[in-house]
Amino acid sequence: MITKRDLHITEVALRDGSHAVAHQFTVEQVRNVARGLDEANVPFIEVSHGDGLGGSSLQFGRSLFDEFELIEAAVDVCQRAKIAVLLLPGIGTQRELKKAAELGAKMARIATHVTEADVSSQHIHLAKELGMETVGFLMMSHMTSVGKLVAQAKLMESYGADTVYMVDSAGTLLPHQVKERIHALRESLDIHVGFHGHNNLSLAMANTLAAIEEGATRIDGSIRCLGAGAGNTQTEVLVSVLDRLNIETGIDIYKMMDVAEDIVAPILQQAQEITRDSLVMGYAGVYSSFLLHAKRASDKFGVDARDILIELGRLKVVGGQEDMIMDVATDLAKRLNS
Numbered sequence: 314m315i316t317k318r319d320l321h322i323t324e325v326a327l328r329d330g331s332h333a334v335a336h337q338f339t340v341e342q343v344r345n346v347a348r349g350l351d352e353a354n355v356p357f358i359e360v361s362h363g364d365g366l367g368g369s370s371l372q373f374g375r376s377l378f379d380e381f382e383l384i385e386a387a388v389d390v391c392q393r394a395k396i397a398v399l400l401l402p403g404i405g406t407q408r409e410l411k412k413a414a415e416l417g418a419k420m421a422r423i424a425t426h427v428t429e430a431d432v433s434s435q436h437i438h439l440a441k442e443l444g445m446e447t448v449g450f451l452m453m454s455h456m457t458s459v460g461k462l463v464a465q466a467k468l469m470e471s472y473g474a475d476t477v478y479m480v481d482s483a484g485t486l487l488p489h490q491v492k493e494r495i496h497a498l499r500e501s502l503d504i505h506v507g508f509h510g511h512n513n514l515s516l517a518m519a520n521t522l523a524a525i526e527e528g529a530t531r532i533d534g535s536i537r538c539l540g541a542g543a544g545n546t547q548t549e550v551l552v553s554v555l556d557r558l559n560i561e562t563g564i565d566i567y568k569m570m571d572v573a574e575d576i577v578a579p580i581l582q583q584a585q586e587i588t589r590d591s592l593v594m595g596y597a598g599v600y601s602s603f604l605l606h607a608k609r610a611s612d613k614f615g616v617d618a619r620d621i622l623i624e625l626g627r628l629k630v631v632g633g634q635e636d637m638i639m640d641v642a643t644d645l646a647k648r649l650n651s
């Protein structure tokens with residue numbers, strides 16, 4: 314049974330949602346959303362390019378505004394909330410992490426593919442030296458066995474991470490699979506276990522509750538579902554459900570609803586929902602951040618985005634291999650026209 318516990322929510326719309334708006338957040342938008350979240354008493358707010366610090370590039374998509382300007386704006390308006398940044402080693406560097414810390418970011422989330430935790434060592438150590446709360450973030454965690462996931466998490470723990478997250482990047486895991494993974498992590502680690510879900514199969518909430526039941530104490534959500542693919546566990550809904558379950562988050566439910574409706578909804582070009590393409594990502598186990606890339610490739614080559622996504626799932630393409638999306642679309646177009 315779920316009981317009251319020390320549960321911390323990290324709001325990821327200003328980072329994961331960057332994928333959904335093609336990295337076009339403005340300083341003004343970040344300022345307004347961060348201020349509202351701070352007033353609602355959200356403890357951690359993540360701000361970075363969708364692919365983490367240093368992600369603004371042709372390969373991943375150029376940001377409209379320098380991410381350091383966005384981080385600075387968020388730090389500036391927050392009285393209580395701490396600003397978190399995401400960093401994928403190889404995309405972001407130590408220099409960017411240091412700069413984020415100088416600007417006032419207090420939490421570093423070091424993300425690797427689920428089988429590559431060893432590349433997080435340097436950055437986890439640096440984040441700790443910088444005095445940041447440090448999270449190891451194991452992405453695409455459906456792509457390995459429970460035993461290997463635990464071994465990778467233990468590596469991050471050994472580097473000094475305060476928390477390790479099990480990340481369902483593709484929104485493909487089912488609640489019993491989340492339970493099994495979180496249970497195993499809780500049994501083997503002495504640090505906090507976190508869960509980050511995507512809603513491509515409409516299971517983000519069920520998976521989050523399953524994770525909490527198994528002892529996850531660090532949970533991500535995106536307000537108004539503003540995250541990659543069909544978005545993440547919807548924060549204002551999660552906070553309301555947790556309140557019904559007598560699980561204390563300290564977050565003001567009405568204020569969250571107002572921020573969602575009055576500040577975040579107007580930013581969205583279209584409502585975040587489970588479309589045929591995001592559904593296919595969950596179904597085929599494809600990285601949620603591939604959605605807009607696949608749509609662009611679909612428009613360019615006249616191939617159904619679902620076929621592209623299914624093929625990417627079959628090929629087990631992972632983050633950092635975005636160039637493969639155009640390759641796959643070209644091959645499919647050739648087959649179609651031959």
Ligand SMILES: CC[C@H](O)CC(=O)C(=O)O
Binds near residue numbers: 329364424480482483
């Ligand atoms: C490309 C980084 C990715 O968006 C991180 C994340 O939120 C996930 O894997 O779900």
Ligand SMILES: [Mn+2]
Binds near residue numbers: 601
């Ligand atoms: Mn995500």
